[in-house]
Amino acid sequence: MIHTPRWVVDHPWPATAIACAAALLVGAAVWAAVRAIRAAQTPPAAALVAGFAAAACTAYSGDTSWRYAGNRLGMTDTTERAAMFAAAELALFACVLMARANLLGDKGAPGAPGLLVWGITCVQIIPAYSESGFWGGTVRAILGPVLAALLWHLALDVDLRHAKPEATSNGLAAMVGRELRERLLSRLGLAVRDRTAEQITRDRWTARAVDLAACLADRGDGWRTRRMRRQLSVAVGRAQVGAHPQQRRALLQLLSARLHSGALSTLDLPSPWEFREPIAPPRPATVVAYEQLREMQPLDAVLAVASAHPDLAPDELRAVLFDHGVIVSETQVGVALRASAATHPRALTSASAAGQTLFKVHARIDDETTPDAPEGDPDAPDTDASADTPDADADRALLPDARRVDQAHRTRYDRPASLRALQDGLRIGQKRAQRMRALLDEEAQP
Known part of the structure; x- marks a missing residue:
């Protein structure tokens, strides 16, 4: 057996080396621990306080479960009761952790564990009322399982609206709640959001004025009609259509649609069962x-x-x-x-x-074919004998084309079109070109 102090005295240099190595190892461990603590993100104070409060509420719920296990479930053995009384509390905490994992994972939602949290909370309310009656049970239920579930949600960021404010829950309860809320807002006339109280008042009285004006259109003269006219005057004034052009335009459009609603039954609409070929646009x-x-x-x-x-x-x-x-x-x-x-x-x-x-x-x-060309060839020059015979009507019909050829020749060469240009441009013979030149010269004379 080695006596450590005597060995250190007998072997100073090895002992010094071992001591230095141990000091280096301890220093490295301390330095790594300090860096890890500094690098770790400390949760905010609100989350820490919420966690402590959730633990206290869980203990409050555990006390209720301890009493209920002995008084109602027949667990008289202390060891048995200690091992099994907190099963609901542990299950609640486990479901909260799994809901957090689902929320931060690929699912992006708490999923089934989030629903189980509230199911376990509802079950834990039963022992509270069983042990303390109505009023005491209410206190035990709220301060125990209900607050524990809520605070664990907030402490661990399990709530979808806190983790992803832009996300929307697709659960059955969430969808039913949203639908009921939208229907209630529509029933109260608050379906259009981002309106001031003054605008809401104007819109309500505008709708009232439209109803009164539509009713007056079908009534005769009487005390009810006069009363309705006074109400219409009040509604128009409260709607402030005279000071707001947009409100006046809305009133007139709504009233026009209301008065002419009977024309809907006489509209000639195509049947949706008839197949019609699409009309191709002109090319x-x-x-x-x-x-x-x-x-x-x-x-x-x-x-x-x-x-x-x-x-x-x-x-x-x-x-x-x-x-x-x-x-x-x-x-x-x-x-x-x-x-x-x-x-x-x-x-x-x-x-x-x-x-x-x-x-x-x-x-x-x-x-x-053109009137000046033979039937066999519309574009062939008229070199036959019939082209030499003067035809005033045919020459007059060809005169617009001759003007165009002459104008193009004047634009390009700054001189009247020659006989050769007329022959090539109009595809006519020399005699007819001479006649067309004569007609163009007559028009050019003042």
Whole structure:
């Protein structure tokens, strides 16, 4: 057996090393404990006081359970009573802790443990009344299990409204309570929130004025009618519709709906059982022209755009076709403009010159031939013998297009359109171009 003081005297250096190591270990433990205490979040004083009060109320409830176990449940053995009298109090505290865990966990609500807390509290009220009668039992019930449940809820932040003020309970009791509260507020005329007392008074008297005015509309002349008119005057004054335009507007709208309520039965409403095809909105002409040009062959598309814009140069025609998704080369444009086919597909003929722009085709579908072209080819130049015969009506009908070609030529080249420009723009022969030039010159003379 080693005698410690003698060993320390006989071995000073090992003893000193052991003492220093022990001092270091104790110091490290003390330092870690101090840091842990400082890092721990101290609960607020209100929570601590609520916890002590909840413990006291639980002890108060435990005293009631001790007496009830011996007097009513036949637990005469002290050991048996001590082991079993506080079962309800322990169950209550356990349910509070589980409700707190549910609230702080994934559920976000106390759940079933929260309901069990109040179930155990109701059961614990029975021993209080059994041991102390009505008045004494009331005191024991309130100061014991009821206050214990409430204070444990507040001390441990189990109440959903305290933990999450924006959350709403979906329990059966909570939903029934909210529904009853809303119905009561609606019955009392307080369904619209955030109103001042003055506004509530004005709204109530406005509704009263509407009722009186609607009743007067169906009455004759008599003492009751005169009395009702005086009441209507008072209601209008109390509603202050003369000083508040918004209140006056509300009064007139409500009264108008009340007086014309009989028209509801004569409204011609469609049956909800009838299936109706939705009406498609009209498609713009530019969209139709765009789709048709995309479906055409390149040469046909060039001819269609050229007929809609006869004053455009080949490069401008290519730009218009490119904007509409049709890619053509200079050679294709030249070939199409010089081509003279026997027949053409449905073409886009020109609409009015007003509103035409460089990059849009404003056109319409027209299957009819022009009055100046042969039936076989609407766009072919009229080089046959019939074109040389003067036709005043046909020339007058072609005069608006001639004016447009001449105006476009004047805008671009600052001079009147030549015979060649008229032939290319109107697709006519030389003789007819001369007649159109003569008509344009006559109009230009003062």
